[in-house]
Amino acid sequence: MQIVTLGPKGTFSEEAALLYQKRITGKVDPEKIKFFNIFDCLQEVESYRADRAVLPAENMVDGIIGITFDALIDFHDFVKVNDEVHVNIEYVLAGKMKVAGEVEKIFSHPSALNQCAHKLDNLFPTLVQVPVSSTAEAAVKAMEEPGVAALCSPRTALEYGLNILHENLADYPNNETRFFVCGLTDSPPTGNDRTLLAVRFGVNRPGQLHEITGFFAENNIDLTFVQSRPYKVRPQEYVLIFEMIGHKSEPGLKNALNKVEQNVRATDGWKKVLGSYPHRKKEEKPLAHKPGRKSS
Amino acid sequence: MQIVTLGPKGTFSEEAALLYQKRITGKVDPEKIKFFNIFDCLQEVESYRADRAVLPAENMVDGIIGITFDALIDFHDFVKVNDEVHVNIEYVLAGKMKVAGEVEKIFSHPSALNQCAHKLDNLFPTLVQVPVSSTAEAAVKAMEEPGVAALCSPRTALEYGLNILHENLADYPNNETRFFVCGLTDSPPTGNDRTLLAVRFGVNRPGQLHEITGFFAENNIDLTFVQSRPYKVRPQEYVLIFEMIGHKSEPGLKNALNKVEQNVRATDGWKKVLGSYPHRKKEEKPLAHKPGRKSS
Structure with a gap:
């Protein structure tokens, strides 16, 4: 089964795609996941090049991802929402340094910075926050640039070989993001x-x-x-x-x-x-x- | 009158703040505008350090700016929406190079990239798009890094001394962003x-x-x-x-x-x-x- 999602590797989108893959095929195979922007993900499904697109729909704190809904309207004649994946959202501060005191700048996706805004302001009031295109890109910056730490998932931190400097940074407990799984048809009734x-x-x-x-x-x-x-x-x-x-x-x-x-x-x-x-x-x-x- | 807005200098938020300043005081004085994040803008008003916060509410193509509405709910006992500013949104490709053919990467705010997605895909299908925190930051990158162009307003391009390589890049004509002006009280009735x-x-x-x-x-x-x-x-x-x-x-x-x-x-x-x-x-x-x- 060919699955496409909003990448890159190491993001919550990839995690959602892998969780869906595991649910359907019983195993996890990261090589089978391809990355496109939201619009192109649906284009891949419409053009029969992919079986499923796994797209972020809403985060419990940050709200809906409007572009996903706009793209679903654009593609409504060809692509339908077919299933859901609810991903647990957990944020850590991760970097090459040994302690959080050595961090000068925190890089992350704007939505992640917003989901941790109050804790970051309380714990690290003097650190500069720099929005980038994904938590995975933040992890790359943390690997490359001295003084930079990433606000990302524990999975991303380990994936990129970063030290976890502070755990549990999400402002609200039980934070989750819901993803829509999209295919050429929707699903038969299940009762829920x-x-x-x-x-x-x-x-x-x-x-x-x-x-x-x-x-x-x-x-x-x-x-x-x-x-x-x-x-x-x-x-x-x-x-x-x-x-x-x-x-x-x-x-x-x-x-x-x-x-x-x-x-x-x-x-x-x-x-x-x-x-x-x-x-x-x-x-x-x-x-x-x-x-x-x-x-x- | 002390006005605060989401910066930095050269963004549409600054333009909205200046347009409001001109409406109220009759003149434009960029030195009187201070920049904070959305939450802190309302904090400045609540704490009597600023008279007005000018915050992005919704773009005609990209939809509402959810954080602004969430912050208004958080501050509802202290701060009210008081007025509106509707800013014309126009995008150009701008860089230090002389022609668009020399561009390798386009930097901009994710919302700007989304508002120009179809035109960028048609005109520059091979160029890498890099989301950054503001159109002004994109202009700075275009000044500093070879091969980089910014997708920004004509005003920002001129402000940063960049050449305009391609005009009129917004997917939808008459694009605009509505800003809320927030103060300690709302406004008396005007009939509209x-x-x-x-x-x-x-x-x-x-x-x-x-x-x-x-x-x-x-x-x-x-x-x-x-x-x-x-x-x-x-x-x-x-x-x-x-x-x-x-x-x-x-x-x-x-x-x-x-x-x-x-x-x-x-x-x-x-x-x-x-x-x-x-x-x-x-x-x-x-x-x-x-x-x-x-x-x-």
């Missing part, structure tokens, strides 16, 4: 599913959100979140994204989706089901450190 | 206002969003957007953020807010008005390039 829906109103008027949410309420459908994503043609015009509990094939949800379709069609709007997929819990057995570098 | 509201449900059950939006619908209040922001204690628990047309002191909106208060109180939830503020259009007279470096 989620459905992702995009809705665009044609003409705008007060009360539309109330009408749409009424179709879900009268069918006892529980919405888990709603997000206004940019429609990109004019300021303050949006596509609404709803996630809800249930599978699109269940009678109540099916009924609600039909009502939404009638409603948006009347104003020349549209709705797109972006997928139904099983809801997962946080992976209980995280990957061993240094996957693929073990002997034997 | 917006109100920002945060709502947290205590107990979760189906139909809550439908109930809440009903209070706005029955008072003919038009919601402009709704966003689920993380509550940060457990996965998939949220604070809902609504923006709506109207001022919190107008009878219909006041009535709706009272109904929301009764509703959330019944389930041990809460609501917080984050501010009422005049709605602005895009600034028609952009700043001259190189502000503050002109003679006389």
Whole structure:
């Protein structure tokens, strides 16, 4: 099974892809994972060059990764959300030096710096924070540049041979990131599913959100979140994204989706089901450190 | 008037702060603008060290800047949204080299790279894209490192003495970013206002969003957007953020807010008005390039 994800090696995205690979194939094979940006990951699936794209959807502290949802809307005719992977998020300070007192600059992904903002300000108030494109890139900088430490996962620190200078730096306990697994079709019902829906109103008027949410309420459908994503043609015009509990094939949800379709069609709007997929819990057995570098 | 914003010098945030300064004081004085991260900007206002914080709220293509909304919730007892600045967003490729053919790497803020993703892929498919912390940092890299160009505003390119190698790189025309101006109080009604509201449900059950939006619908209040922001204690628990047309002191909106208060109180939830503020259009007279470096 060819899996693509947002890289590079050593990021939480790679970890999510490996956890999914292990769930499906029973083993971990880092060589089978390829890295692209979010848009190109879905392009690989659409073009039959990859079976699955594993994309970051939302972090418990930092919120949704908007680009993933925008790309799912762009590719809705070809690619659907198919499954989830919930990755435990843990941050450490890691570097070539022996103690945290020798660190001058902390490099990391902006989202990671935000997830640890309060602890970093309390523990290391004088250190300069430098945002880079990934926690893996931060680890590379920590290897190469004196005085630089990376804020990254323990797995990344070990992968790059860095010393762990301070553990447990996430501001909120039980931090996790949810990834969407995307394929050419979505998944059959399991009894514990989620459905992702995009809705665009044609003409705008007060009360539309109330009408749409009424179709879900009268069918006892529980919405888990709603997000206004940019429609990109004019300021303050949006596509609404709803996630809800249930599978699109269940009678109540099916009924609600039909009502939404009638409603948006009347104003020349549209709705797109972006997928139904099983809801997962946080992976209980995280990957061993240094996957693929073990002997034997 | 002391204004703080997300820096550094040469970013769209600085431009927004200068445009607001010009609107209020009639002149542009870059020396009076100080730079902090988003959280610390509001801390400066809360502590009476700054009069206004100018913070990025949403880009027309890339969506909301979640951290700004999260910080507004954290500081809701002290700081309110008070005004808006809409900044025209234009991107150019800029470097020390003479032609775009000599560029090897494009540095920019991840949001800028995303706003120009399709044009960059079409025009410069082989160039490596490197995300950095700001468009201003990208301009510094373009000054220092051979083969590096910055994706930044024309103003930033001129500010850093770079040649403009390619203009008009934004994927969508009329691109703009809206900034919130935050102070110790919000603004009196002008007749064309917006109100920002945060709502947290205590107990979760189906139909809550439908109930809440009903209070706005029955008072003919038009919601402009709704966003689920993380509550940060457990996965998939949220604070809902609504923006709506109207001022919190107008009878219909006041009535709706009272109904929301009764509703959330019944389930041990809460609501917080984050501010009422005049709605602005895009600034028609952009700043001259190189502000503050002109003679006389």
